[in-house]
Amino acid sequence: MLTAFFWLLALFMAVLTLSVRPMGAWLAPLASGQVPARLAEFDRALLRLMGVRDTAMDWREYARAVLLFSLLGALLLYVLQRVQGWLPLNPGQRGAVTADSAFNTAVSFVSNTNWQGYAGEASMSHLTQMLGLTVQNFLSAATGIAVACVLMRGFARRETSNLGNFWADLTRISVYLLAPLSLLLALVLASQGVVQSWAATLPVATLAGGEQTLTLGPVASQEAIKLLGTNGGGFFNANSAHPFENPNELSNFLQMLAIFLIPAGLCHAFGRVVGDRRQGWALYGAMALLFVLAASALALAEAQGNPLLNALSADASVGSLEGKELRFGAAGSSLFAAVTTAASCGAVNAMHDSLTPLGGMLAMWLMQLGEVVFGGVGSGLYGMLVFAVLAVFVAGLMVGRTPEYLGKKIEAFEMKMVALVILLSPALVLLGSALAVVSQAGLAGLANGGAHGFSEVLYAFSSAANNNGSAFAGLSANTPFYNGLLGAAMWLGRFGVIVPVLALAGALAAKKTLPPSAGAMPTHGGLFIGLLSGAVLMVGALTYLPALALGPMAEHLALWAGR
Amino acid sequence: MISTLRLSPALAPGLRLLGLFTLLLGLLYPLLVYGLANALWPWQAQGSLWLRHGQPVGSALIGQSFAGPQWFHGRPSAISVEPGQTPVSTGSNLGPSQPQLLTQAHERLAAWRASEQQAGPAPQDMLTASASGLDPHISLAAALVQVARVAQARGLDAAQLAAQVRAQAAHPWFSDGQAALARVNVLQLNLLLETP
Numbered sequence: 001m002l003t004a005f006f007w008l009l010a011l012f013m014a015v016l017t018l019s020v021r022p023m024g025a026w027l028a029p030l031a032s033g034q035v036p037a038r039l040a041e042f043d044r045a046l047l048r049l050m051g052v053r054d055t056a057m058d059w060r061e062y063a064r065a066v067l068l069f070s071l072l073g074a075l076l077l078y079v080l081q082r083v084q085g086w087l088p089l090n091p092g093q094r095g096a097v098t099a100d101s102a103f104n105t106a107v108s109f110v111s112n113t114n115w116q117g118y119a120g121e122a123s124m125s126h127l128t129q130m131l132g133l134t135v136q137n138f139l140s141a142a143t144g145i146a147v148a149c150v151l152m153r154g155f156a157r158r159e160t161s162n163l164g165n166f167w168a169d170l171t172r173i174s175v176y177l178l179a180p181l182s183l184l185l186a187l188v189l190a191s192q193g194v195v196q197s198w199a200a201t202l203p204v205a206t207l208a209g210g211e212q213t214l215t216l217g218p219v220a221s222q223e224a225i226k227l228l229g230t231n232g233g234g235f236f237n238a239n240s241a242h243p244f245e246n247p248n249e250l251s252n253f254l255q256m257l258a259i260f261l262i263p264a265g266l267c268h269a270f271g272r273v274v275g276d277r278r279q280g281w282a283l284y285g286a287m288a289l290l291f292v293l294a295a296s297a298l299a300l301a302e303a304q305g306n307p308l309l310n311a312l313s314a315d316a317s318v319g320s321l322e323g324k325e326l327r328f329g330a331a332g333s334s335l336f337a338a339v340t341t342a343a344s345c346g347a348v349n350a351m352h353d354s355l356t357p358l359g360g361m362l363a364m365w366l367m368q369l370g371e372v373v374f375g376g377v378g379s380g381l382y383g384m385l386v387f388a389v390l391a392v393f394v395a396g397l398m399v400g401r402t403p404e405y406l407g408k409k410i411e412a413f414e415m416k417m418v419a420l421v422i423l424l425s426p427a428l429v430l431l432g433s434a435l436a437v438v439s440q441a442g443l444a445g446l447a448n449g450g451a452h453g454f455s456e457v458l459y460a461f462s463s464a465a466n467n468n469g470s471a472f473a474g475l476s477a478n479t480p481f482y483n484g485l486l487g488a489a490m491w492l493g494r495f496g497v498i499v500p501v502l503a504l505a506g507a508l509a510a511k512k513t514l515p516p517s518a519g520a521m522p523t524h525g526g527l528f529i530g531l532l533s534g535a536v537l538m539v540g541a542l543t544y545l546p547a548l549a550l551g552p553m554a555e556h557l558a559l560w561a562g563r
Numbered sequence: 564m565i566s567t568l569r570l571s572p573a574l575a576p577g578l579r580l581l582g583l584f585t586l587l588l589g590l591l592y593p594l595l596v597y598g599l600a601n602a603l604w605p606w607q608a609q610g611s612l613w614l615r616h617g618q619p620v621g622s623a624l625i626g627q628s629f630a631g632p633q634w635f636h637g638r639p640s641a642i643s644v645e646p647g648q649t650p651v652s653t654g655s656n657l658g659p660s661q662p663q664l665l666t667q668a669h670e671r672l673a674a675w676r677a678s679e680q681q682a683g684p685a686p687q688d689m690l691t692a693s694a695s696g697l698d699p700h701i702s703l704a705a706a707l708v709q710v711a712r713v714a715q716a717r718g719l720d721a722a723q724l725a726a727q728v729r730a731q732a733a734h735p736w737f738s739d740g741q742a743a744l745a746r747v748n749v750l751q752l753n754l755l756l757e758t759p
Contacts, residue, residue: 069577183592190603196601244610244625306664325698354654
């Protein structure tokens with residue numbers, strides 16, 4: 001299985017790396033806020049149609065617009081779920097979603113988390129899936145990309161408060177980037193067997209004389225943006241493990257690629273926007289390095305399999321198969337698990353709850369690193385840039401110079417914002433998990449006992465606070481307790497980061513850009529890649545090691561000791 | 564209230580964009596995908612149904628449950644089918660060290676040994692539940708073990724049937740010729756049995 005995995009990983013990284021330049025070229029004009037000349041006329045017409053004026057916003061106005069728009073989106077999605085029973089396009093006759101679940105799902109999709117406490121095929125009408133969930137898949141992704149664009153502008157612009165216009169950014173990102181890419185991917189996926197149908201169920205008289213109910217729906221359209229926008233909310237409960245969402249190896253490969261496509265391309269766009277492409281490649285290099293290491297470790301754990309099951313099976317060499325589909329195998333599932341947790345996607349093609357203890361730990365840890373190893377669309381880049389500022393700051397302390405990044409002096413205000421961003425998600429994860437494991441309502445949701453039960457809770461909060469959305473799904477999280485607490489973690493984990501990032505962008509844009517000096521540390525070489533990956537690893541490892549020791553590590557030791 | 568007033572300049576464009584994008588991306592886009600997908604790939608877009616005597620007998624992509632000696636059997640599934648309810652796709656979500664996982668594996672091993680007249684271990688895919696509960700495949704090894712039983716129940720030549728099964732096998736990318744990773748579609752095999 002490992003041979004198959006490493007070849008698959010090599011092919012994946014090769015294709016991804018080839019996509020970085022063209023994607024970066026596509027993204028850079030959106031990021032800098034300049035429309036290419038050949039699109040200028042169309043762009044004017046588009047903005048007029050949408051009623052948008054491309055006026056300057058400072059960071060406060062931008063943040064207000066982001067928050068208000070997300071709040072409106074969440075309200076609409078909440079209401080839609082509550083009244084879906086009376087609306088058309090409801091062939092499965094789904095009734096209203098409960099209030100706490102509707103709240104959780106509304107926050108979840110607006111915050112680009114797409115944590116799912118509900119089971120898609122049993123809860124949501126087609127209309128809710130399309131008008132509500134698909135739309136927020138697009139808009140939450142566009143919001144994340146817009147915020148990343150603003151931070152890039154913060155570095156590129158000098159002595160200005162103008163960071164661009166949120167409404168114009170949102171419109172352009174949706175129309176020029178996400179919609180065409182999604183249409184293309186939806187059609188390719190449909191050619192492989194992803195369904196796009198208005199029926200909800202199709203009863204079939206089976207070959208053996210029984211009856212089978214096939215569940216259908218407008219899946220392909222939602223599937224494409226679910227991956228491209230690193231959303232991850234499946235049409236069906238089994239997500240990308242369901243054959244109608246992910247029918248074969250080719251679709252699986254394309255789905256993984258779609259998840260990383262925009263986060264990787266944004267690195268290159270960053271290099272272009274700040275006028276030094278090497279800067280973008282350095283970020284891509286650090287992300288790729290961390291990803292390849294983590295993915296390989298995850299696959300090694302899965303290849304070892306489960307010693308208890310290995311003893312009963314004739315073919316331990318295929319790796320652990322509980323909760324995995326044979327068309328992907330342990331190789332295709334390990335890579336997918338690493339991709340979906342490195343990016344804050346959260347789509348799954350295997351049940352993460354049944355991963356081996358160390359495999360599950362690596363999936364969890366990739367989220368706990370703050371979703372900066374490619375990360376979510378936009379959020380991965382702005383998260384990584386925050387770590388880059390931290391790395392430059394630490395290096396500056398070591399040599400006793402005022403730290404600079406891309407000609408911008410890093411001073412007290414910037415570091416306060418950086419510290420806020422970096423401390424927020426560990427606080428949410430650890431405090432939330434602690435609260436859940438000391439309360440009756442929290443413990444009631446556990447499907448598994450012992451160390452694994454703790455892992456389920458830790459995974460849930462890591463996923464929610466970092467806006468990933470995947471789960472150790474044995475946890476019964478569709479309860480008022482988890483819906484409420486995880487909903488709060490998702491909202492704070494998203495917007496509690498976005499606001500300081502926008503403030504950071506505002507502060508940077510207001511500064512002068514200093515000419516490069518001989519004493520400044522270069523931020524494009526191997527040394528910086530090492531420093532940056534080191535900063536991400538150190539923060540992630542030191543924060544979470546104790547909690548991980550109580551959960552997956554304890555389970556691993558017990559499992560292999562035969563207890 | 565005060566904060567609402569302060570936000571009000573953003574309210575109008577916010578509402579307008581949300582409304583317009585809901586129509587564009589929530590209605591127009593899925594309709595466009597529906598039209599194009601069903602025009603270009605109607606069979607796939609409607610569930611990849613296999614027909615027999617003009618009637619659908621299942622999807623090429625979705626596993627079915629088969630019992631009885633005359634059929635090839637699929638993987639264990641964690642889906643519980645309740646009458647009148649839409650079946651929800653799911654895996655077992657049992658953690659690797661949960662006692663229930665091991666109990667289930669032992670039960671499945673015992674059932675496998677009884678139905679296949681085998682001693683010793685079983686292919687792992689027959690001991691474990693898939694992720695979706697709808698896995699259409701089993702390993703080639705699991706199918707080959709079942710050949711003896713199926714051939715006997717149907718009065719077929721076992722060697723010939725085994726050759727037919729091998730011909731249906733799909734090999735994953737980069738499997739490096741490892742036979743343990745090859746898989747077969749169970750419904751496809753059973754359709755083959757029913758086609759004279």
